[in-house]
Amino acid sequence: MNTQQQANPPRLLLVEDDTTSQAFFHTTLMALPATVDTAASLADARQLAQANRHALWLVDANLPDGTGPELLRYLRTRQAGVPALAHTADTSPETRQALLQAGFDRVLLKPLAGSALLASVREALAGAAAPTAEAPDWDENAALQALNGQGAHVIALRELFMTELPGARAAVSSALQQHDTGALRAQLHRLQASCGFVGASRLGSAVRQLHQAPDSDMARRQFDAAVNALLHH
CATH class of the missing domain: 1.20.120 (Four Helix Bundle (Hemerythrin (Met), subunit A))
Structure with a gap:
């Protein structure tokens, strides 16, 4: 990690309603390093998206007040070109395909190792399209x-x-x-x-x-x- 990246860490949006999972994701992502905004619902995520611009979205497939694809459609209207990763405990191929078709760049299966999470996020950030x-x-x-x-x-x-x-x-x-x-x-x-x-x-x-x-x-x-x-x- 170079000095400029340390001084200006990327701002990420983490959407996860389970308290334990949210704590795992947040703690792991802070090690990038990164600034991590956390939301436990679609409504909270919308408020954070209105107030901030994010370099990456990490979104739970199912939320108390909606779905990951539903939130992603909203986020895309506010920012274009932002990499989006979905995370879910559903291992079915149908769910993975549906999330990819909804526009997510990658689907992460929970539980996953911290190293795998960091590798996926770093790859997504590095591959983000230039303006x-x-x-x-x-x-x-x-x-x-x-x-x-x-x-x-x-x-x-x-x-x-x-x-x-x-x-x-x-x-x-x-x-x-x-x-x-x-x-x-x-x-x-x-x-x-x-x-x-x-x-x-x-x-x-x-x-x-x-x-x-x-x-x-x-x-x-x-x-x-x-x-x-x-x-x-």
């Missing part, structure tokens, strides 16, 4: 690396990508308007892969944020701005 505005429209090095240095292939794929981009944007817009989560995630998944191949860095970052926060007006605006930047490049 979209910092990414270039086209990243030549990334495209060449993805296509083994074949410049001609980059040019050809970009031409195809640009031809299909208006249709992809229309499909994303339609899925958002119809609140079709499955269609939206499928379209964003395909678009994310294409951005990686052609080095569409800014759009790729915007796609990640929209995937994480489909209800966020900011994420939608960033997506539209990134598409327009490429179409009018």
